[in-house]
Amino acid sequence: MKLLILPLLIIFLAGSCKQKEETPAETASPVAIESVVQLTDAQLKNAQIQLSLPEKMNIGHVIQLNGKFEVMPENTITVSSPMAGFVRQIKWIPGMKVTKGQTLVRLEEKEYIQLQQDYLSAKNALAFAKLDYDRQSELSKNQAASEKVLQLAEEKVRQNQILVKSLGEKLKLIHINPATLSADNMTSEIIIAASTSGTITDVLVNSGKYVQAGEEMIRMIDNNGVKLVLKAFEKDLPYLKTGQKLLAFPNGRADQKMSGRIDYIVNSIGDHGFTNIICSLENKTSEIMPGMYMNAEVEAQSMESWTVPDEAIVSFEGKEYVFVDKGNQSFELVEIQPGQKENGKVQIINYQILMNKKIVAKGAYTLLMKMKNVAE
Secondary structure, three states, X not given: OHHHHHHHHHHHHHHHHHHHHHOOOOOOOOOOOOOEEEOOHHHHHHHOOEEEOOEEEEEEEEEEEEEEEEEOHHHXXXXXXXXXXXXXXXXXXXXXXXXXXXXXXXXXXXXXXXXXXXXXXXXXXXXXXXHHHHHHHHHHHOOOOOXXXXXXXXXXHHHHHHHHHHHHHHHHHOOOOOOOOOOOOOOOEEEXXXXXXXEEEEEOOOOOOEEOOOOEEXXXXXXXXXXXXXXXXXXXXXXXXXXXEEEEEEXXXXXXXXXXXXXXXXXOOOOOOEEEEEEEEOOOOOOOOOOOEEEEEEEEEEEEEEEEEHHHOEEEOOEEEEEEEEEOOEEEEEEOOEEEEEOOEEEEOOHHHHOOOOEEEEOHHHHHHHHHHXXX
């Protein structure tokens, strides 16, 4: 019985292999479309074809750019400690708004008292030196004192004037007014106030911390110092200049356009092939903040270009074409690179292929449909 099954199994496998060899695999071949279409007299009449030559005209040039809002260096503010001391009061957190003159930090240190004492002592010494000089000057006039004594008195006045001026400037650095300082209002605390209105971005100290002279305590930005920085590639630079108007809008919100203009163009192209365009906006909203990405449309100068009517261009498989008249009622499909559009005209980047050739200005889609039908 086993000997009978084995030959039958071999025959069955051989038949299966032969059947697979005889069944060819079906492969779908893409439908190719001819590049030239020929019309009969009747088809030409029904298609209502109109021909025209490419037209040279001035067409507006809108450049699409993108970038983000950045704070300019002059509007980034770092609040540092003018002298070493203990932080006695700080009640700010990032995101808070401050106005010019508001107290940011209170510092305390005995050295502040010493500086005030030195200033008042120098001020008193200056007053005494001036009295002594006046006395020596009077004696010199009556020849009751030597010229050398008068010169020494004059030098002492100058030295004390220098010392008072120097200590007074140091007091101004710690925000103490030397003009109003007296023995009655000396203090161990100094107040660091906001030099301008803005927004707190970083708080780097806390109450009780001892800070060194020059140590950063708070970082803030001037609310008016946010600029739109756009990236422009080398090909766009010939069409950009300061003062040009633009419209900017956030990603996905093209209906919320803000008008602005170009302030500066950085005359240096980076490794990535673009340069920065610094712009200001006229109607910024409260939602604007540093780091926010924006799109922009820049109104570049009109330029002379070769154009064709908008309805002369047809789209097929993701590319743009026009039909060129070949004569004898035949038309060739030619790929073009469209540019800017204005008043029903489209700029042709590769215009050289259309020079001195008539193109189908009306009826182009009728020709395309006929070509597709022939291909099918």
